[in-house]
Amino acid sequence: MPEKNAPQKLPSKDFSRSLLRWYEEAARDLPWRRTSDPYAIWASEIMLQQTQVKTVIPYFLRWLAAFPNISSLAGAPLDDVLKMWEGLGYYSRARNMHKAAKEIMDKLDGRMPRTYKGLLELPGIGAYTAGAVCSIAYNQDVPLVDANVKRVFARILDMEKPVEQTAAAREIRGAAESLIPSGKAGLFNQALMELGALVCTPKNPDCAGCPVSLHCLALKEQTVDSRPVLPPKKKTQALEVSAGVCVRDGKILIQKRLPKGLMAGLWEFPGGKLNSGESPEQALVREFAEELEIDIQCGEKITVIQHAYTRFRVRLHVFWCSMKEPAQTPALHAAEEIRWVLPKELDGLAFPSADRRLIQMLMKDGVPV
Structure with missing residues (x-):
């Protein structure tokens, strides 16, 4: 007690x-x-x-x-x-x-x-x-x-x-x-x-x-x-992030976040934060190369999604992309698992809120074959 x-x-x-x-x-x-x-x-x-x-x-x-x-x-x-x-x-x-x-x-x-x-x-x-x-x-x-x-x-x-x-x-x-x-x-x-x-x-x-x-x-x-006396509010961090919807034979590449850390165990579209001076397109190409060892062709921008989390605000730049060499095998450097899934399979997996909003757009507008 x-x-x-x-x-x-x-x-x-x-x-x-x-x-x-x-x-x-x-x-x-x-x-x-x-x-x-x-x-x-x-x-x-x-x-x-x-x-x-x-x-x-x-x-x-x-x-x-x-x-x-x-x-x-x-x-x-x-x-x-x-x-x-x-x-x-x-x-x-x-x-x-x-x-x-x-x-x-x-x-x-x-x-x-x-x-x-x-x-x-x-x-x-x-x-x-x-x-x-x-x-x-x-x-x-x-x-x-x-x-x-x-x-x-x-x-x-x-x-x-x-x-x-x-x-x-x-x-x-x-x-x-x-x-x-x-x-x-x-x-x-x-x-x-x-x-x-x-x-x-x-x-x-x-x-x-x-x-x-x-x-x-x-x-x-x-x-x-x-009353009550509260501590000063912490400033939220603004993040610029790129993500790619990589399509091959009608399937989309997704990865599962590592079991520890922020949003651990959730699925996501590959990508990452922009470095200083980088464009969203440059960041996406770099992230695919560093984390998945894949050379991609960055295509048309799909959308920009803004989403507020507790400690940060994300502006997510999303692009269609494709592998320059379709036979490439993604590597596991920053994820627990990688899958190629049909669009209809996305609904059965857990994604962060910003990615879920993207999925809703993809389901509405369709995915190129």
């Missing part, structure tokens, strides 16, 4: 009672709230990390239809798991779930751990997810702290220190744990998250409609808009 680190200025127990009364009336009907299955709750909480609820709902339903239990997830090929996750981003979440499922089947007789400590030992499960499973599935008095809960307590306690600092994180966790009504941890934790999602929002919070406004020190001190 986590240690208690409750701050000195805790609200009264009426905070919890008021919050639970509000939640009983205001709670959204979400599919993962209709079950106490620890596997389903684990899946939902992993998907909800840095992803909006409305985006997660259809993925969650499809995931459970494809992998209804730990055994089915553990037995599925990783390619199928990544395909099911395609579009959600942060693909390490899916890889870790797959790895954890295998570990549960191999070492734990197919049963998820029932303790906070045991859950933390599984790949990809941190304090937040362990708290969610323990409290919601097992109703253990364990706190759950996500971005919504951090924001709520930063305002309730009027915290002047940045919420990402270790001391602040301990204080918030301690406050959340100290206010859990015995035997109602699951409801209380979900109510806190719901309050942050619906009322105590990052911008324009509904303080007038807040069920615990009487306990809010930031409201009293008129500092709501400056």
Whole structure:
């Protein structure tokens, strides 16, 4: 169990009672709230990390239809798991779930751990997810702290220190744990998250409609808009990238990214970043030569796709291309696997979002034979 680190200025127990009364009336009907299955709750909480609820709902339903239990997830090929996750981003979440499922089947007789400590030992499960499973599935008095809960307590306690600092994180966790009504941890934790999602929002919070406004020190001190204190935003990096749709006998050349690193295990169209002073066409010819040992003829530009990821913005220049010598055999220098596939086969494989947009264009406009 986590240690208690409750701050000195805790609200009264009426905070919890008021919050639970509000939640009983205001709670959204979400599919993962209709079950106490620890596997389903684990899946939902992993998907909800840095992803909006409305985006997660259809993925969650499809995931459970494809992998209804730990055994089915553990037995599925990783390619199928990544395909099911395609579009959600942060693909390490899916890889870790797959790895954890295998570990549960191999070492734990197919049963998820029932303790906070045991859950933390599984790949990809941190304090937040362990708290969610323990409290919601097992109703253990364990706190759950996500971005919504951090924001709520930063305002309730009027915290002047940045919420990402270790001391602040301990204080918030301690406050959340100290206010859990015995035997109602699951409801209380979900109510806190719901309050942050619906009322105590990052911008324009509904303080007038807040069920615990009487306990809010930031409201009293008129500092709501400056809480929580956040670290400076990191600048996103702009990347210029070239990719080639290389066609031979009606098939397209694709490669699978290495099993470690950014977007590991996903399929992609070969290419890479532009060097300083390079044109997109020059970069594409160089990348094919360096990574695949193929001499290509760069043809007509198909499109330019712009896509924003969390840490960078990509402008992807896409060209038709062909091998100068059709008998050339691609080499594996920067990929795990290479395939020549029919256009219709692209839909069954997992690609990064920008590549998926390209595939949709290719399916609409056709691929030259």
